[in-house]
Amino acid sequence: xxxxxxxxxxxxxxxxxxxxxxxxxxxxxxxxxxxxxxxxxxxxxxxxxxxxxxxxxxxxxxxxxxxxxxxxxxxxxxxxxxxxxxxxxxxxxxxxxxxxxxxxxxxxxxxxxxxxxxxxxxxxxxxx
Numbered sequence: 001x002x003x004x005x006x007x008x009x010x011x012x013x014x015x016x017x018x019x020x021x022x023x024x025x026x027x028x029x030x031x032x033x034x035x036x037x038x039x040x041x042x043x044x045x046x047x048x049x050x051x052x053x054x055x056x057x058x059x060x061x062x063x064x065x066x067x068x069x070x071x072x073x074x075x076x077x078x079x080x081x082x083x084x085x086x087x088x089x090x091x092x093x094x095x096x097x098x099x100x101x102x103x104x105x106x107x108x109x110x111x112x113x114x115x116x117x118x119x120x121x122x123x124x125x126x127x128x
Contacts (some may be wrong), residue, residue, distance in 0.1 A: 002033070002034045003027055003110065004036045004105050004108075005041065005073075006041070009028070011045070013071070015057075021128050024127055027113060027127055035072065035073045036110070038100065039075065046060060076108065089102065093118040106122065
């Protein structure tokens with residue numbers, strides 16, 4: 001199964017944070033699943049770091065590169081088709097990063113690991 005990780009799911013998994021639910025942790029840890037990370041997530045994280053809302057245990061680029069390799073993450077590039085869906089999504093959820101993740105999950109027909117219950121208002125499979 002392909003599984004797109006929301007920003008917090010990615011961080012909680014790689015940092016071994018107890019806020020990651022057991023079902024989500026099991027899906028992420030399942031070696032048969034392909035874990036995907038969107039540029040929206042590392043862009044969101046970079047912005048949060050730059051405005052002082054988040055810190056990492058090491059420099060951003062080092063952390064991201066190390067975690068991507070260590071956890072065998074694949075990138076889900078942002079395509080025009082994804083942005084096109086964002087342009088037509090109803091505003092059940094207003095966060096621009098989350099809206100892009102929702103659109104990517106819809107277009108690619110993949111599940112997403114996220115705590116965001118607002119995702120349930122869209123035609124996606126949220127795992128938590």
